[in-house]
Amino acid sequence: MLGQISAIPIKNSSPYTVSELYHLNKYLRKYKYRFLLGILFIVGTHIFSIIPARLTKNTFDFLKGTLDTYQIFQGANFYEIAFQILFKGLLVYIALILLMAFLKSLCSFLMRQIIMKAANKIEAELKNEIYNHYQNLPLSFYTKHSTGDLMARIVEDVNRVKLYLGPAMVFALNGLVLFLILIPYMIYINPKLTLYSLFPLPVLAISVYYIKHFLYYRSERLQAKLAELTTFVQETFSGIRVLQSFAREQNFVKNFSNICESYKQYALSVTAINAIFTPLAIGINSLGIILTVLIGGKEVIKGNITVGNIAEFVMYMHLITWPIITISLVANFLQRAAASQKRINEFLKEENPIVSTQNIIRPIQGKITFENVSFTYPDTGIRALNNISFEIAAGESVAIFGTTGSGKSTIASLLTRLYEADSGAISIDDTIIQAYNIAGLREQIGYVPQDVFLFPDTIKNNIAFGKKDVNETQIEQAIQYAGLDTSLQHFPNHIETLVGERGVTLSGGQKQRIAIARALIREPRLLILDNSLSAVDTKTEHSILQNLKRVMQGRTTVIISHRISAASLCNKILVLEAGNIVEQGSHEELLAAKGIYHKLYKQQGS
Numbered sequence: 001m002l003g004q005i006s007a008i009p010i011k012n013s014s015p016y017t018v019s020e021l022y023h024l025n026k027y028l029r030k031y032k033y034r035f036l037l038g039i040l041f042i043v044g045t046h047i048f049s050i051i052p053a054r055l056t057k058n059t060f061d062f063l064k065g066t067l068d069t070y071q072i073f074q075g076a077n078f079y080e081i082a083f084q085i086l087f088k089g090l091l092v093y094i095a096l097i098l099l100m101a102f103l104k105s106l107c108s109f110l111m112r113q114i115i116m117k118a119a120n121k122i123e124a125e126l127k128n129e130i131y132n133h134y135q136n137l138p139l140s141f142y143t144k145h146s147t148g149d150l151m152a153r154i155v156e157d158v159n160r161v162k163l164y165l166g167p168a169m170v171f172a173l174n175g176l177v178l179f180l181i182l183i184p185y186m187i188y189i190n191p192k193l194t195l196y197s198l199f200p201l202p203v204l205a206i207s208v209y210y211i212k213h214f215l216y217y218r219s220e221r222l223q224a225k226l227a228e229l230t231t232f233v234q235e236t237f238s239g240i241r242v243l244q245s246f247a248r249e250q251n252f253v254k255n256f257s258n259i260c261e262s263y264k265q266y267a268l269s270v271t272a273i274n275a276i277f278t279p280l281a282i283g284i285n286s287l288g289i290i291l292t293v294l295i296g297g298k299e300v301i302k303g304n305i306t307v308g309n310i311a312e313f314v315m316y317m318h319l320i321t322w323p324i325i326t327i328s329l330v331a332n333f334l335q336r337a338a339a340s341q342k343r344i345n346e347f348l349k350e351e352n353p354i355v356s357t358q359n360i361i362r363p364i365q366g367k368i369t370f371e372n373v374s375f376t377y378p379d380t381g382i383r384a385l386n387n388i389s390f391e392i393a394a395g396e397s398v399a400i401f402g403t404t405g406s407g408k409s410t411i412a413s414l415l416t417r418l419y420e421a422d423s424g425a426i427s428i429d430d431t432i433i434q435a436y437n438i439a440g441l442r443e444q445i446g447y448v449p450q451d452v453f454l455f456p457d458t459i460k461n462n463i464a465f466g467k468k469d470v471n472e473t474q475i476e477q478a479i480q481y482a483g484l485d486t487s488l489q490h491f492p493n494h495i496e497t498l499v500g501e502r503g504v505t506l507s508g509g510q511k512q513r514i515a516i517a518r519a520l521i522r523e524p525r526l527l528i529l530d531n532s533l534s535a536v537d538t539k540t541e542h543s544i545l546q547n548l549k550r551v552m553q554g555r556t557t558v559i560i561s562h563r564i565s566a567a568s569l570c571n572k573i574l575v576l577e578a579g580n581i582v583e584q585g586s587h588e589e590l591l592a593a594k595g596i597y598h599k600l601y602k603q604q605g606s
């Protein structure tokens with residue numbers, strides 16, 4: 001509701017386990033060769049990271065060896081020769097280090113390309129899977145879940161899963177491969193130096209874990225605030241008409257400013273924690289370097305290692321720090337992905353109970369039979385229809401007439417199989433409705449619901465939405481039958497006029513008539529108009545109904561209405577009250593019966 005902010009739910013507090021991610025196995029299997037190739041390039045990246053460190057060690061040792069020799073020959077004629085040897089040797093080492101750096105960058109680039117691309121492909125496929133599944137779910141599913149929730153699961157949650165499949169996968173594999181290659185190699189060079197240089201790393205891992213944990217919690221809140229802000233702005237502008245007409249602008253400005261302020265506070269705290277993080281990581285890493293130089297120095301004095309080994313170890317320290325930092329990142333991405341996948345799985349597990357038993361696809365004649373049909377809305381428990389029975393002959397026009405909330409629209413929902421009756425039987429052409437293929441049946445029904453929905457597109461495209469492959473003549477004809485032709489003359493772009501968001505640029509009556517044209521273009525065997533002429537004057541209503549009589553010749557028309565004027569034009573009228581059929585017959589018969597219909601006839605001054 002406008003003004004009551006409904007933040008997009010991006011977190012589900014119910015428990016989840018990593019096993020939720022098993023759903024992704026089919027995608028991982030599909031892209032297994034990509035991931036394996038990615039691992040190969042990760043190995044390459046690390047080999048080309050370790051070799052330069054080894055080359056640096058050799059450079060140091062070479063420098064030291066050459067300088068020692070130079071000391072021996074100082075004062076003699078060999079000075080120039082020693083300098084030449086030193087310089088050429090250095091150039092060779094620099095060239096080799098540059099080559100390794102290039103190869104490392106190349107492997108790293110290819111690894112990211114391969115794994116990230118696979119993650120992007122899986123993200124798109126998962127989105128498609130969810131969207132396809134949404135399309136197959138019944139209307140009752142949509143009344144239970146908000147649009148914000150549906151959107152959050154297909155956008156936010158899938159994005160979190162992608163972060164796990166992409167960056168988290170890269171970080172995890174990167175760290176694992178590096179540890180497997182580097183640690184044994186360091187131990188091989190000098191176990192004692194390895195132990196001391198790695199000593200501060202657990203401290204780094206634990207501090208990073210806690211800081212990141214706190215940071216993610218805050219970021220989560222920040223994200224929720226952002227969603228709140230977005231929803232608020234969206235709701236404000238979609239309800240701008242009401243907002244301005246009720247002069248509530250200042251209240252909304254104040255509310256917006258309050259949400260902005262709390263968003264700012266969260267953003268500031270996230271920035272502050274982020275600011276602590278980098279100096280802390282650098283500090284702990286420096287501690288490791290100090291220990292390496294100190295212990296390494298002692299080892300050099302003892303003759304166990306060379307000066308080059310210290311330089312080499314300092315470089316290894318830098319290589320290992322980032323994977324340590326990313327451990328908590330990976331753990332966090334994994335948790336968030338599992339929570340998100342759980343939310344996605346919840347929807348993917350939803351099944352549509354409205355199915356076809358025999359998948360019959362055939363043209364219908366339009367005979368409709370309701371036998372002792374009852375229906376209670378599952379979410380509210382409201383009994384909308386109470387054991388109702390009636391019959392409509394093929395080609396008949398029938399009005400369903402009654403007070404508001406009496407169950408008229410529910411009959412239309414059951415006929416279009418948007419809901420399933422709890423008991424009783426609904427048949428079309430003496431075949432139980434469940435036997436028909438659902439899409440095949442719906443394609444033969446032209447249903448104009450009470451709340452008209454128009455896409456922000458042209459009038460033409462809104463009408464053509466009802467059918468594949470339509471031509472201009474069919475559109476013009478549907479417009480004429482729906483009584484829209486005179487209105488269209490006032491539009492500068494005729495049927496190419498854009499209707500704006502939900503048809504905001506049109507009058508209520510124009511929107512209703514576009515919806516009728518959309519239904520008529522399908523040339524339906526059964527036409528259901530649910531209060532579809534409530535926004536037009538009785539004269540226009542009369543002329544449209546006369547048109548429909550011609551168009552629907554030999555086809556069944558069900559007109560749901562509160563108006564006697566509409567009902568009186570039909571062959572038969574069903575009068576509903578509190579889910580029961582209280583009267584039925586022709587206009588004349590019902591007037592003669594002097595019941596509810598007659599009373600309403602008098603009230604409406606017909």
Ligand SMILES: Nc1ncnc2c1ncn2[C@@H]1O[C@H](COP(=O)(O)OP(=O)(O)OP(=O)(O)O)[C@@H](O)[C@H]1O
Binds near residue numbers: 382
């Ligand atoms: N989607 C829904 N979920 C839960 N309850 C519903 C739903 N739609 C309608 N109802 C309830 O079912 C009852 C019958 O509603 P229905 O829309 O069929 O009445 P109606 O006769 O068409 O009313 P109106 O003339 O005002 O459109 C009402 O009490 C309504 O509150």
